Amino acid sequence: MASAPGVNYLNEKSGLMSWLTTLDHKRIGILYMIAVMVFFLFGGIFAMLIRYELFRPGGQLFTGHLYNQVMTLHGAIMVFMVIIPGIPAFLGNFMLPLMLGAKDVAFPRVNLISWYCLIIGSAIIMVALFQGGVDTGWTFYTPYSITTQNGTVWVVFGAFVVGFSSILTGLNFIVTVHKLRAPGMSFWRMPLFVWALYSTAILQVLATPVLGITLLLLTVERLLGVGIFDPKLGGDPVLFQHFFWFYSHPAVYIMILPAMGVISELVVTFSRKTIFGYKAIALSSIGIAGVSFFVWGHHMFVSGQSEIAGIVFSFLTMLVGVPTAIKVFNWTATMYRGSIRFDSPMLFAMGFLFLFTIGGVTGIMLATTAINVHFHDTYFVVAHFHYVMVGGTLMAIMGGIYYWFPKMFGRLVNEFWARISFVLIFVGFNVTFFPQFILGANGMPRRYFDYIPEYTSLNQISSIGAWTIGIGFLIGFAAIVHGWIAGEKAGENPWGGRTLEWQTASPPPHENFTTQPVVTAGPYEYR
């Protein structure tokens, strides 16, 4: 279907219903973007409240009971409703068919259903707020989660429904990658973001059902009193942890693999140079996805699982470090003798490398059994996973948004404010989370609403940093909204990207390409 000039996916139809019933992957991507941004705002407000409470020892705003609910919602929203759908469902949805030279994903209706699963599941999670709240932490460990208030069932059921969003998106992407590549696009000619989405999709399809089953078992135990995890009913609480982490460890890679894919694209385009070690990066995504299924026990070194299991899990976890390190080295090497521009997407990519490297080396510390025993469930772990998930995934989302913004809306985000937002987020992030490594090493446990006075000064620095991040994200959001409505018009390809999504109009027409692109070379041919 050839489009008239000036007609694109944004303006070809209008009205709210044309959006809510759309089957266009690009529009669904935008729907995800709006949903994720709203959820992020909620999760972020909870984060600010947490840091306010922890500014001083003793109760400031909350009782312990209320703090625990805020802490739980921060975690559950950020994990299930922001970071997991953030890159694959939002950026992935928009970019995957474009990068493959396809008209849409393989199953457009399923794609729309995925979005509704996220929205309905999230609404159910929110119902918990009015049903007594939930205070289990996002991990729902038994037997606490069986005995505590009734809101837990709602959150668990909501997360179950959100899980289907993830499963269906993964399924859709796997089929899309296998079936809808443009003529000439072999697997080895796919952009690395596609490789990352493909690896992620495998994890989504294979791991998420385990979470679904686990949460269902938890609900059955709570509502029907069937003994599965509760020792009082003859169950085993540690079994829950095995089930939970069997999903939730791969889920960590559902969060970070697509981010790595984004970084590959950004580093290449802004260095105007072919990627160093294309195959190594592509295969390391698959390698990480594969090994990630066998490392869940590293969350459980002190849980009462056997020492031998602990040692095996430690070994396997070390193995994940290798492909991860390879990627970091390859991105850095790509910049060697490049022609580098420092637009805001590249700043976020470099910020990612800086923060993710810290997240990575502290990950190796945590994978070391003897060290883990001391650091487990302290602020060291909190700092580590924020370095990976915020310093990694959120930096990549922000970089990705700024990079593909001209593609999505035909406009540019104001570069000055984008840079200001980067500086505030990057500096604020380190001020927030670096002191938490020291707090953790000093022994401050996580999920504490109060702490001994010795920990006060580091907590205060951390809180000040958190508010800096908050301001940075608010500025970033304002810049994005402004750019959407009134941003400067962008050219078709403002950054000089070589992948297929830049070979069509910005914003693209309804079915992406007016003529079917034919691929004759790799994705990053800067010769």
Next chain:
Amino acid sequence: MSSATSTGSHFMPFAATEVAKNVDTLYSFLLWASFISFVLVIGGLIIFASQYKRKGQDDKTPYISHNTTLEFLWSFIPFVIFMVVFVWGWVVYYQMRTFPEDSLEVAVTGQKWSWNFTYKNGRNSGGSLTVPVGQNVKLLMTSTDVLHSFFVPAFRIKQDVIPGRYTAVWFKADHEGTYNVFCTEYCGDNHSGMLAKINVVSREAFDEYLSNEPYKGLSPVEIGQKIYAASCVACHTLNPSEGVRPGPTFHGVFGRTEELEDGSTVVVDENYIRESILNPNAKIVKGYPPVMPTFAGQLDEQEIMGLIEFLKTVK
């Protein structure tokens, strides 16, 4: 002495045990290795960023697709470092998890939101544990409600405390002082208030501490003896010379390796005894009929614990 501030090396708290010092040595190695790796990667990033700024819109860049030698090296060298760290971590972890024979055993019960310590002489102490300096101490821990975790930063030990089973940690404090105990498994409203202290005192002070209060009630062993006489004696002997009864003898039962009906073996430890009391037919010793009734609901935690302690003494 406060154990919370960074009085140890590299931001760690004071190290009060040999194990803690070994953990710190490994940790400082890791810290330096991490620092050097970070400087190499980020140094490279900064140098490339400043050296190869875009000069014009038509800049040409060399087409460098890969370099097998380089890629092999930067895969293999991290792998070797990771393996060194893994093995080193294993060695120290092994030390942490190998329980010395001659330990002072103290029972620990975690419940929302307090820690309770019971000595073998029946002496109970809530919220603080007093132990002699230079003495191996083994804590045998369980919970009466939800998961908790017993964490002593100064000793670098941590172990989840689980309802329905026992877990254990050990330590040997080399320095007198008072050390913080934190709960590190989220357990509800007052999780952050579930604190205790470990007082490490001289041997003399410890002996005085244990004896200056008369026994309150009975020791676990004495409790166990009573239960044995009331409930077990009909089927289990204390000595094979007493004759043949329906169940295996308790003589030397603790630590014994039993062969089960299906041919597998089990070492009789706290968890096995507990299971045999509460779910007797789960693991039947070969040659005995599955006739034992469950005592679930009849014996409480203290009584089960007492029975286990009593069985340890039967040899």
